[in-house]
Amino acid sequence: MSTTNPNFDVLRAYIAGNEGYRTSVYTDTQGNKTVGIGFNLQQSGAQKQIENLGVNYQQLCSGQVVLTNGQVDSLFEDSVNNAIQGAQAMVSNFSRLVPARQIVVVDMVFNLGESKFSGFHQMIAALEASNWDEAATQMLNSLWYDQVGERGQRDVGSMKLGALLPMANNLS
Template sequence: MNKEEVLAYITPKTAEFEGFSSVVYKCPAGYDTIGYGRNIESHPLSQREREQLQNGEISKEVAMEWLKKDLEQRYYLACDFAWFRDLDNTARAGAVVDMIYNLGLSGFKRFKKFIESMNKRDYIKAVMELEDSAWFNQVGRRAKEISKMIQMGV
């Protein structure tokens, strides 16, 4: 599994799942967010990032730059799981990176049965665990797409 391939695969999907906002808004979970779902409460803007804002707004190009950087960080977090490093499928790896971006690492770690199923490469069971979660109903189409990536590897 190649990091560049995984990030090239998942970045446009994550951007689509999140949607774009040039200004700060409250996400459904109640956090201040900007760009392509950047939670600026749990991941505050750096000085450089604050300087990239124009009158409190962000361009799509800058937001995409931030998203790519954030997804790369989530990829490295995912690499802490041995089963993730052993994945041989770009779509499955991308799905995990997107979930960590969406849920945060601590939120992702709460999916213990999903993680256990991924460790066993039981992708059907892993999807069943996703479908049995509140998250699955909360994020709608995103969860269905993630489930397809996990189960089918596409």
């Protein structure tokens, strides 16, 4: 996947739908100061990334300043590209997965970070064996699944089906 691939827009929309969009700092469900589309302000390198946008990191963290839409998009673009690279590095057959399963894996890497995703050994092995039900079961039986609510349900269902499930609030 790359920015020239039409699925990149689908990937971005999927992750953004799971994360939400905020120009001001907020505390995520795990207690991390976050901004934009799931950008963890406490992750390694976050201060430098924020300051490279011309924003005072401390003022952003304290809520004194907000990001522009362009700054949110820039952070998101970098984060998505990093998640794609992480997914490609950790799942040996990533390029051969159908786009929906690629998106689920990238969504998990985006949400968890590479180090935590890499702990999903049995899920990764199931992906590499094209055992979608087992991959979904490994996702379902994880602390991650218990923590992410609707996102987990959507990712598990999409993994099983090989097609993206819609957001619940988009269902009629």
